[in-house]
Amino acid sequence: MALYDVIIRNGMLVKEEEVVKADIAIIEGKIAKIAADLSDAAGKEMVDAKGLHIFPGLIDSHVHFNEPGRGDWEGIETGSKALAAGGVTTFFDMPLNSHPPTINKDAFDLKNNIAKEKSLVDYRLWGGVVPGNMDDLEDLMNCGVIGFKAFMSGSGIEDFEAADDHTLFAAMEKIASLGGVLAVHAESDVITAQLGKITSDKNNQSAKAFSESRPIYSEVEAVQRILAYAEATKCSVHIVHISSVKVLEPIINAKKKGINVTVETCPHYLSLTVDDLEVLGPIAKCAPPLREQAEVDHLWDAVISGNIDTIGSDHSPSLTSMKKGSLLEAWGGISGCQTTLNILLEEGYWKRDMPLTVIAKTMGTNPAKRFGLEAQKGSIAEYKDADLVLVDLNEAFTLELEDLYYRNKQSPYVGKTYRGKVKQTFLKGQLVFDDQKVVPS
Template identity: 55%
Template sequence: MINEGGKQMNAYDLIIRNGQVVTKDSIFQGDIAVKDGKISKVSATSLPGDTAEEEIDAAGLHVMPGVIDTHVHFNEPGRTEWEGLATGSRSLAAGGATSFFDMPLNSTPPVINKVNLDNKSKLADEKSVVNSYFWGGLVPQNIDDLKELHDNGVIGFKAFMSPSGIDDFDNADDETLYKGMSEIATFDSILAVHAESTVICAQLQEDKINTGKTSARDFVESRPIISEIEAVRRIISYAEATGCKLHVVHTSSKKVTDLINDAKKRGVDASIETCAHYLTLTVKDLEEKGGVAKCAPPLRDQIEVDGLWEALANNEIDMIASDHSPAPADMKNITDNFFEGWGGISGAQSTLNVLLTEGYHKRDFPLERIVEVTATNPAKRFGLEGKGALEEGYDADIILVDLNESFELKAEDLFYRHKHSPYVGKTFKGNVKTTIVGGNTIFKDGKILADK
């Protein structure tokens, strides 16, 4: 292209050449051209006559849409010493994520009204290197605030059916759930729920502690799968009664996903999320690694891990997130009482590594399905126009992955504020080489370019 002064002008800002392009439907070798932050061309043939300000030779690499992590806890403002938007978003970029949905409860104050949402959104604009979205909270005190939160851009709402562990984010009792869902349905938003039974878990925990049973296995047995099933049955009935769209987060068993899929067949508008740690870690890891592997719902036995992969193979799980819920190391130290210590996995940097290693390489899980559950489905479910796919006109949120590069995750490789994770020491096969957000390369070969 030549401008009026006779100077050579580049047609595009970026061309990615010779990569294996992965969509939810196919894989083909081709080129992708980017202009003004958008994908301008996706071609199964090379673009030899086109020029760009920057070109990337992706030969030997797979080109995929960036991961959309629908479930993180970045804790800012108020608990930035646990994790912050700067460190959290950089860890996502290093793991191939280009967007995140931040949960409302760990910030102080939590995102339960417009003022608190505005404060968090402003901080994300200043500090995050990837796209940021926010969940609003549903608590007993804020039903009158839900519509305003929706009008100001929350992706949906989050409620806890059991205690959240955060003093200023109350769990929602049945009346709050029903009234909140009735309100949310009026403006066609969605409710995400942490589904565990307060009664079942509290009584089992009390019985365990009173009899001196505080091992890792005792903790897991105090939060059994039936607790999730009871809560999911209840919330499905409220969804059917109110017409509210439902999203069940961090399901830990196929027994739970089966229940939700049965409801879908009856016409309930529901979606299912599981997490990378339920697809690779077990109770044995909790016993061996201690508090760094503690979460709620807890890790299960290998039979449940295999069951979730079966559900994924049958298209019975909609999306996979990290549920990155970090805390300082002194809050994760557990000696002999597993009921003590913060329950949350630091995993935002490793979701795609888990799926490539445990799914693609170990179980022949298709790359197209990995794209679907990490990008396409989240974008579609939550109405993110122009996200989640490598298509012309879509945002240029793109990652380049070496499927065959193996590496051992080391603590010094983590971009978290606190460099601990149950994945440290694991060998993964499949490594993110480059992360591009809105046409800008922000991560390449182990370094965050935004920090230069």
């Protein structure tokens, strides 16, 4: 009789193409065997997943854990615990809002050493593109960054400047030569700065005014520009956090032309609207801003049809004090990395009949392939890492503040009820979340 480290029996496996009942055997952190029935095998640990769905460990390719330098906003320890509780086993940490930002080798080494010590789950680090660091890009690539991130409009952080067009073009030429990927925050700096000044001068604190100061056409303009640069430089591009399918149209056309581009949206654009921003205030402020309900509905259509490649939380936490006061002055970022799967299940699977396979694709297969991790991550398959999430689709719960593992316990989703609860999360066959608590706690 074969002896494995862990055997998970009787679960419904959520794969990228189908949902099937099967048993999983794990040895030395890898999936050793998948079969309809492994009752003839023995495991040092046996897990009965009857009545549960097993998702691949999710990949959140867009988080801001802010350490070093701003760990009081969020740290890698608390952030990674929140991810484990939400079924995420791999994250990609953005180069800001840590201080120093990850724009050179020294900064990479500093953050990487902290992450090695503190992260409960697997991780990769993004490198940054800012004016003046072109000579650092190759070093960062050699360090193992998952890709590079640039802002086409102000980042809100003084030590991470927006990349002007000349910087973007030069960086894209360099990144293309290195075989890397450039992720871009695509909003027009000119449009957002000018409209933002008008709104500020009028002191218009309404949610609609804020949303209109960063309009959808600002995203469209920036995306069209970066796609033209991508065509000229042959650089692979990943457009992050789009808020509207109108932004998606030029991306789809670019793909048809053979431009190497992928696109992400976020759970807040799939579950919150500008009306929610009016009610909730700064806790729901982000950039690009929340849109109308029709935009939410159209984005869901794009996710379900496969036109959205990935979903990232864009977890952008801050001190609680930074989310108080006026809407225009408050920090623009939503804390949400713990609840991404809950939102996809409630708003997508339950309310819109979205196939579970879409979750496996957008938060598993697709990011793993896009960022070169498909040999180890992103799907439930033999020889890959045993990163697994056991979920009870039928268990409902209301999110409470005390449920959150964030350093600053704030979220626009508190008080909402979700169907689909994470019961256990395994990282390479090791239990890191079990029945409402992280392991080790």
